[in-house]
Amino acid sequence: MEYRIGMIGCGTVGQGLLEILHKKSATLRDAYGFEPRIVAITDKIKGTLLAPEGADLPKLLQVLAQGKNLGAYRPGEPAASEALDPLDMIERTDADIIAELTYTDIKTAEPATSYIKKALRTGKHVVTSNKGPAALHYRELADLARKNGLQFRIEGTVMSGTPVFSLFEAGLAGNDVREVKGILNGTTNFILSKMEMEGMDYPEALKLAQQLGYAEADPTADVDGFDALAKVVILTNVLMKGELQLADVKRKGISSISLEAVRGAKKEGQRFKLIAQARRKGDRIEASVGPQKLPLTDPLAGVMGAHNALTLDTDLMGKVTIQGAGAGRIETGFSILSDMLVIHRCTPKKS
Amino acid sequence: MEYRIGMIGCGTVGQGLLEILHKKSATLRDAYGFEPRIVAITDKIKGTLLAPEGADLPKLLQVLAQGKNLGAYRPGEPAASEALDPLDMIERTDADIIAELTYTDIKTAEPATSYIKKALRTGKHVVTSNKGPAALHYRELADLARKNGLQFRIEGTVMSGTPVFSLFEAGLAGNDVREVKGILNGTTNFILSKMEMEGMDYPEALKLAQQLGYAEADPTADVDGFDALAKVVILTNVLMKGELQLADVKRKGISSISLEAVRGAKKEGQRFKLIAQARRKGDRIEASVGPQKLPLTDPLAGVMGAHNALTLDTDLMGKVTIQGAGAGRIETGFSILSDMLVIHRCTPKKS
Numbered sequence: 001m002e003y004r005i006g007m008i009g010c011g012t013v014g015q016g017l018l019e020i021l022h023k024k025s026a027t028l029r030d031a032y033g034f035e036p037r038i039v040a041i042t043d044k045i046k047g048t049l050l051a052p053e054g055a056d057l058p059k060l061l062q063v064l065a066q067g068k069n070l071g072a073y074r075p076g077e078p079a080a081s082e083a084l085d086p087l088d089m090i091e092r093t094d095a096d097i098i099a100e101l102t103y104t105d106i107k108t109a110e111p112a113t114s115y116i117k118k119a120l121r122t123g124k125h126v127v128t129s130n131k132g133p134a135a136l137h138y139r140e141l142a143d144l145a146r147k148n149g150l151q152f153r154i155e156g157t158v159m160s161g162t163p164v165f166s167l168f169e170a171g172l173a174g175n176d177v178r179e180v181k182g183i184l185n186g187t188t189n190f191i192l193s194k195m196e197m198e199g200m201d202y203p204e205a206l207k208l209a210q211q212l213g214y215a216e217a218d219p220t221a222d223v224d225g226f227d228a229l230a231k232v233v234i235l236t237n238v239l240m241k242g243e244l245q246l247a248d249v250k251r252k253g254i255s256s257i258s259l260e261a262v263r264g265a266k267k268e269g270q271r272f273k274l275i276a277q278a279r280r281k282g283d284r285i286e287a288s289v290g291p292q293k294l295p296l297t298d299p300l301a302g303v304m305g306a307h308n309a310l311t312l313d314t315d316l317m318g319k320v321t322i323q324g325a326g327a328g329r330i331e332t333g334f335s336i337l338s339d340m341l342v343i344h345r346c347t348p349k350k351s
Numbered sequence: 352m353e354y355r356i357g358m359i360g361c362g363t364v365g366q367g368l369l370e371i372l373h374k375k376s377a378t379l380r381d382a383y384g385f386e387p388r389i390v391a392i393t394d395k396i397k398g399t400l401l402a403p404e405g406a407d408l409p410k411l412l413q414v415l416a417q418g419k420n421l422g423a424y425r426p427g428e429p430a431a432s433e434a435l436d437p438l439d440m441i442e443r444t445d446a447d448i449i450a451e452l453t454y455t456d457i458k459t460a461e462p463a464t465s466y467i468k469k470a471l472r473t474g475k476h477v478v479t480s481n482k483g484p485a486a487l488h489y490r491e492l493a494d495l496a497r498k499n500g501l502q503f504r505i506e507g508t509v510m511s512g513t514p515v516f517s518l519f520e521a522g523l524a525g526n527d528v529r530e531v532k533g534i535l536n537g538t539t540n541f542i543l544s545k546m547e548m549e550g551m552d553y554p555e556a557l558k559l560a561q562q563l564g565y566a567e568a569d570p571t572a573d574v575d576g577f578d579a580l581a582k583v584v585i586l587t588n589v590l591m592k593g594e595l596q597l598a599d600v601k602r603k604g605i606s607s608i609s610l611e612a613v614r615g616a617k618k619e620g621q622r623f624k625l626i627a628q629a630r631r632k633g634d635r636i637e638a639s640v641g642p643q644k645l646p647l648t649d650p651l652a653g654v655m656g657a658h659n660a661l662t663l664d665t666d667l668m669g670k671v672t673i674q675g676a677g678a679g680r681i682e683t684g685f686s687i688l689s690d691m692l693v694i695h696r697c698t699p700k701k702s
Binding site: 020024027028032155161162163166167169170171172173174175176296297298299301302303304316317318319320321322323324325330331334337338341342345 | 371375378379383506512513514517518520521522523524525526527647648649650652653654655667668669670671672673674675676681682685688689692693696
C-alpha cells in the first residue's frame with residue numbers, strides 16, 4: 001500500500017528517516033506491504049522539493065549528502081531553492097502523512113502546533129518527534145485527529161525510537177498506569193556515569209559530553225532538567241490521561257551534584273540518576289524531575305551512559321521496564337517510520 | 352465490538368483471564384471498544400460450559416471460586432459436568448477466538464496443536480500461552496492462520512504478559528534482529544538471586560523456590576534449562592525467522608553452580624545468570640541456554656528475583672531491553688487479553 005509523505009524539516013531526523021526508507025525499502029514493501037513515497041519536503045535552510053510522483057531516494061540522499069539545496073534535485077526549477085511556507089505546502093500537497101520534524105520550542109510549541117493543526121484539518125495523519133506540541137497540546141491535537149478519523153503520533157518525543165507509546169498501546173492496553181519513572185535524558189546520564197565510573201568531576205564530564213556532541217554549547221535544557229520535564233509531562237498526559245502542565249512539575253538539575261556525593265552513594269551501594277517521575281495520588285498526579293539515589297537493585301540503576309529507560313508501574317502487569325537508545329539520528333528517524341507503520345497497520349475500531 | 356470467545360482449559364491462566372475480563376469490562380468497552388463474550392469453556396477436570404448467549408462473568412467466577420464443576424453454572428443441565436472433547440467444542444461453537452490454555456507438552460506439542468489447527472481451519476483466531484505448539488510448529492501454524500485470514504498469537508509463551516512479540520511487531524517492525532539474549536526463566540533467576548544476596552547454597556535456594564511455588568516438586572524443566580530452551584526457540588523462529596528445533600540448542604542448567612562460584616563472580620564485579628541466547632552467524636543461527644557471568648553493566652545483570660528480561664539487538668535501534676514479570680496467574684491471563692486486543696485493533700493490510 002502506498003503512502004504519500006510530506007516532510008516539514010529536513011535536518012538530522014529527516015535525513016535519518018530518508019536513509020532508513022531507502023535502505024529498508026525492499027523489506028518494508030515485501031514484509032509489511034508498506035510503500036512510502038516522499039512527495040513534498042520543505043526546510044527553512046534546504047529549500048523545497050515538490051515531487052508528486054514520489055522522490056527518487058538515492059538521488060535525494062545524494063543531494064543532501066553533498067550539502068546542497070533541495071533545488072539541486074531538479075535543477076531546472078530555481079523556485080525550489082526557497083523554502084515554501086509549511087502551511088502552504090500542507091495545503092497544496094495530497095500527502096497521506098505529514099512528518100513534522102522542526103525544532104522544539106518548549107515555551108510556545110510554535111510554529112509546529114500550527115502545522116500539525118493544519119495537517120489534521122486537511123485530512124493528513126501527523127507523525128512528530130517535536131516535544132513542544134506533545135508537551136503543551138497533546139489532548140487537543142489527539143482529539144482533533146480522532147474527530148477527523150486520523151492519527152497524531154509522537155513516538156519520537158520520548159526515548160527516540162525506543163518503543164514507549166507503542167509498547168503501551170500494543171502490549172499493555174487495558175492496564176492502568178499508576179506511575180511512570182524514567183531516565184529520559186541521555187546527556188545527564190552520560191555525565192553521571194562518567195563521574196561515577198571514571199572519577200571525573202561535573203565540569204570535566206560536562207565538557208566531555210559537549211566534545212562528543214551529547215550536550216549543547218548551552219547545556220541548560222539537559223543539565224537543568226527541562227528536557228526530562230517536557231518528556232514526563234508528555235508521558236503523564238498520554239499514558240496516565242493526566243492534564244499536567246510544565247509548571248506543575250518540580251524540577252531540579254544535576255549541576256549541584258558533587259563528585260563526593262557520587263562517591264558517597266557508591267559506598268552505600270547506591271547510584272545517582274536524574275529521575276523523571278509521575279505518580280497518581282488520589283485524584284492528583286504528582287510529578288518531578290530531580291537527582292535520586294537509587295539502590296543497585298532498581299531496574300533503572302543499571303542504565304549507564306547515554307541510554308534511557310522507563311519503568312511503567314501498572315495494575316495488571318506490575319512494573320515493566322524498557323531500556324534503549326534515547327537519541328540519535330537513525331534512532332529518531334526510526335521513530336517516525338515506526339509511527340507510520342502503526343498508521344499503516346492499525347486503524348482503531350470502535351463499534 | 353463483540354468477540355465470542357471459546358476457552359480450552361480453565362486452570363490458573365484461564366481463571367486469571369476471566370477475572371481480568373470481569374474487572375476491566377467497563378474499561379475494555381469504553382476505552383477500547385472491546386466486548387468479550389465467553390461462549391464456551393471445556394476443561395478436563397472442570398467440565399464444560401456452553402453459553403451461546405455469553406456467560407455471566409460474576410456467576411461463572413463464583414462457581415470457579417467455590418471449586419465447583421462448570422455444570423454448576425446451569426444446574427439443570429447435568430451433561431455439562433463432563434468435559435466436552437475440545438475438538439467437538441471447536442467444531443460446534445461459533446466463537447471468533449479460541450483461547451488455547453492447556454498444559455505444555457514440549458515433546459509432542461499435543462493435543463494443543465490439533466486443537467489449534469482445528470480452530471484455524473474452522474475460521475477462528477487462536478491465542479495461546481502454550482509453549483509446545485509455538486516451539487515445535489510456529490511456522491506451520493502461522494502460515495495456516497494467514498492463509499485463512501486469521502491470527503495465531505503467542506504473547507504468553509515468553510515472559511507471560513510482558514510484551515515481547517507485540518513490542519517487536521508494534522514498536523520495532525522494520526528492524527532485523529541480530530541477537531536475542533534473555534533471562535527467560537524466573538525460577539532459576541530467583542535461585543541464583545537468593546544464592547548471591549542471601550548466601551544460600553543451591554539446594555537451600557531450590558527448596559525455598561519450591562515452598563514459594565516458583566519451582567515444581569520435580570524442578571528439572573526449570574533448573575536444567577528446558578523451559579528457557581523452548582522459549583529461545585520460539586523467540587528465534589518468530590523474531591529472527593529461524594527454523595531452529597529444540598535439539599539445535601546447546602543446553603546447560605544451573606544445578607552445578609556452587610555458592611563459591613557465585614561469591615567468586617561477585618568479587619570480580621560479575622553475576623551469574625541463566626542466559627538464553629541466539630545469534631545470527633552468517634546463514635546460521637547459534638543458540639544456547641546456560642549460566643553466564645555477566646558484568647554488572649549488562650542490562651540483564653540487574654534483573655533480580657523471579658523477573659525476566661530480554662535484550663533484542665537490532666540493526667536500526669541497537670539494543671532494546673524489556674524487563675517485567677515472567678509468570679503469574681494475572682500476568683499470563685493478561686497475555687491472552689493482550690493478544691485478543693491486538694486481534695481487535697489490527698488486521699494486517701497487504702496491498
